[in-house]
Amino acid sequence: MLKQIEGSRAVAETIAMCRPEVVCAYPITPQTHIVEALGEMVKSGKLTGCEFINVESEFAAMSVSIGASATGARAYTATASQGVLFMSEAIYNASGLGLPIVMTVANRAIGAPINILNDYSDAMSQRDSGWMQWFAETNQEALDLHIQAFRLAEELSLPVMVCMDGFILTHAYEQVDLPTQQQVDAYLPSYEPRQSLDPREPVSIGAMVGPEAFMEVRYLAHAKHMQALERIPQLAAEFKQVFGRDTGGLMHTYRAEDAETIVVSMGSVLGTIKDTVDEMRDDGHQIGVLGITSFRPFPLHSVRAALHKARRVVVLEKSLAVGIGGILSTDVRIAMSGLNVPNYTVVAGLGGRAITRKSLHNLFRKVEQGLLEPLTFLDLDWNVVNKQLARERSVRRSGPVAENILRDIGTVASKIP
Structure with a gap:
């Protein structure tokens, strides 16, 4: 169904159709509209069978996602920028434990200096974490990639990070083709976890591993990524059969x-x-x-x-x-x-x-x-750069770089276009 809609809302409505069972939410610009919309859908009853959990930090959001996924629930969260860094330890744990969590990263610059606009420093900081990372060109691609992310994550038991440009996509209103619930159900089967905590069949998840096995465990994570290289094009082809459009792929x-x-x-x-x-x-x-x-x-x-x-x-x-x-x-x-x-x-x-x-x-x-x-x-102002370098060569107490540059260009605070 064609609909003029904000990118964040389109992603939220698509996530809801993927039938998550746990959504962990902590607000950070520019991903907040996604979890806000999911929270509204849970409260109104539009999204059923889902527990929406407000947590106290990004670290807690990923930690709760890990706990939910470990018990066999389909888990989702979203974050951006400093939030990615705050949950970094848990991000590594999620992939190391082989848990199929899906997370949206609304890409935003990492400070200092503080900046709320888009670049890829947040996702790139986690490029070796073991998560699959997909980057969307458009809002249509963003919502389509999330559906495929749940499918592949659960097939391989490996988490997926779907990256969409903060503000440029998340806050842009444009026409997208929203899927129907029937289409999503036809493509994304009910979640059958490869591993889950069950008191009737107790196991340990997250064991201490020494040098006798650590390399093998890490290699198997790499092997799953190599499997994903084969499956991603196949899943994109299947997606086209169900939804009628090309999207995703490598x-x-x-x-x-x-x-x-x-x-x-x-x-x-x-x-x-x-x-x-x-x-x-x-x-x-x-x-x-x-x-x-x-x-x-x-x-x-x-x-x-x-x-x-x-x-x-x-x-x-x-x-x-x-x-x-x-x-x-x-x-x-x-x-x-x-x-x-x-x-x-x-x-x-x-x-x-x-x-x-x-x-x-x-x-x-x-x-x-x-x-x-x-x-x-590209478009670097060398006059500004060279002025600061000259200042640092001539004055020992040259002061903070960011504030000096803002003063040099005639502003006291950064302007948001």
Whole structure:
């Protein structure tokens, strides 16, 4: 059913149709509207058979999700930014215990400095936690990925993090095709846990494991991710049969078949990149796009196959590995090992900075002309940066960086567009 709806509400209504039995909620911008909507549905009776639990922190939200999942309940929660960090220990426990929890991360920058807008530093901080991580380009893809997330999580007994851009998607009103309950039920079977705590058949979950077995346990988590690489495309194909649309999968290409330059990215910025590519194609530039949906597990072989004919590859990412540069680009570089194709890392959009078609046009023309540095920070104000570096060289008590820069640019508090 086509409906004009906020992204968060669309996800909440889709989660409800997945029939969760426990929803753990702690509010943090910009995911709050999702759990608020689920709470309303539980209270009104629209969502039955579900216990909505208000907790005192993000750590508690994941801890309660672990307890619920361990007893055989279909569990869901959502968080963002500092909330991801606060529950980090429990995030690792959930995957280490092999519990099929589904969590929405409404991607938001991590402080300090404080910032409530979108980039991927929160999800990237947990990229090695053992959770599967999927990134949605649109609100339609976000709600579709959640349905597939429950299916795969429960099949493999492994948690899934569905990432959608904070504010850009979560608070955007657009038309989506909401599924029917019958469609969701046809695709997502009733939950049959691979493991559960039952007093009639007592077992231990979370045993102490020493060096004699720890590596084997960790390897088996990796093996499940390798299984997921095979199952994700299959589940996406089954999804299309039931719902009638392509969605999810490991990755997708756009105008890449004959492209000399291929731009790799994730999330909502892919829409802006595609618009820019269309404009450049009209001007005769052979440029295309590779959008990554599954960041974990990372589809090395599929990425390699998509990029092996390119003359140059640009990875545009909304995250920064301080001291080295790219995160997504590091994985892409591994996939391209031995191809001898020049590749470039472009860090963009940190803290919600706009990524415009004008900036992308300039960027892509530079790479075609061989003028792009291996690591580039899109639209970085070097005057501001160099002024602060000069200040630190000349004055020992140079003061806090963030406050100095805000003063240099003439504002006392950050402006939200």
